[in-house]
Amino acid sequence: MxxxxxxxxxxxxxxxxxxxxxxxxxxxxxxxxxxxxxxxxxxxxxxxxxxxxxxxxxxxxxxxxxxxxxxxxxxxxxxxxxxxxxxFALLCDDNCAEDLQVKNACWRCLSNMDGNDQNKEYASYIESYGKEMADYVMHMLYHEQTLLYVTFHTQKDNENIANLKETHKVEVIEGTxxxxxxxxxxxxxxxxxxxxxxxxxxxxxxxxxxxxxxxx
The missing domain is CATH 3.40.50 (Rossmann fold)
Structure with a gap:
């Protein structure tokens, strides 16, 4: 076995x-x-x-x-x-994996969203202040941080990318x-x-x- x-x-x-x-x-x-x-x-x-x-x-x-x-x-x-x-290096090609490792970049993918502390933080702000103020707070905290998203072009990938773009700069890279x-x-x-x-x-x-x- x-x-x-x-x-x-x-x-x-x-x-x-x-x-x-x-x-x-x-x-x-x-x-x-x-x-x-x-x-x-x-x-x-x-x-x-x-x-x-x-x-x-x-x-x-x-x-x-x-x-x-x-x-x-x-x-x-x-x-x-x-x-x-x-x-993440197992979900993209070698050149991309090495580049991201050198940058020490934060990354997300189809299955790496729900456990994200920032998502929980965002949800708590929405509950406390409403979505408009939550968007503003997250933008002020993280607008200079670029997230790398490894996409496989599923509908869920597209939804995740759209949601992340509300509060972050997002660079989309091809998954394999x-x-x-x-x-x-x-x-x-x-x-x-x-x-x-x-x-x-x-x-x-x-x-x-x-x-x-x-x-x-």
Whole structure:
């Protein structure tokens, strides 16, 4: 059995891929909000990896993500991890991902909206002051901040972009499912760190290797 442990950001994209490319992986999703507590996320990821006794391999779909994957051990089977700093890099091409990483940009996508603290802040302002005043407050707070939105041209994408433009500068970039599809193919492990059973992840934080395998 092959196991994927992934951020919930990827759920709608794997749902779409499954219609095009049936795959034999079991997927366990963790909430997007888990990123807010890296130490707890680390412990949860390690626990899930340790519980994968029947798995032939684990694909861990997380970037460095606040250092949550640093030191994760492959105790039960081999583990594969994308060499990326952030999850968004798996939803766009390499050139775009590198450019956004250098800019340290804030980004959104189809599945990365509801857990957004700014959305909650906006909703609270609407409740307290009404929409017109809420728009004004958000504009004053965030009008100089550019958000990058990874689009797949769904109706929901279009609605999200329109909503974000009410309070932010928005730069729209093209999304792609190619990287996620390739990760599911056993023969195509380019861009993935192979952590053999008994070893662990060591983050490097550079723009090329990003992370390496290290003995426990």
């Amino acid at each position: 092959k196991q994927i442990i992934a951020c919930e950001i990827f759920r709608p994209f794997f749902d779409e891929i499954k219609q095009q490319l049936p795959y034999a992986y079991t997927i366990t999703y963790l909430t997007i909000a888990s990123h807010n507590h890296p130490a707890l996320l680390h412990d949860k990821l390690q626990s899930l990896c340790d519980e994968a006794y029947d798995s032939d391999e684990i694909i861990l779909l997380y970037g460095i993500c606040g250092n949550a994957i640093e030191g994760l051990c492959a105790r039960t089977c081999d583990m594969y991890v994308p060499r990326v700093h952030d999850c 499912l190619d990287k996620l599809k390739n990760i599911l193919l056993p023969k195509d492990r380019q861009g993935l760190l192979h952590v053999r059973k008994g070893n662990k992840i060591c983050c490097l934080y550079d723009m090329v290797e990003v992370m390496k395998e290290k003995s426990i």
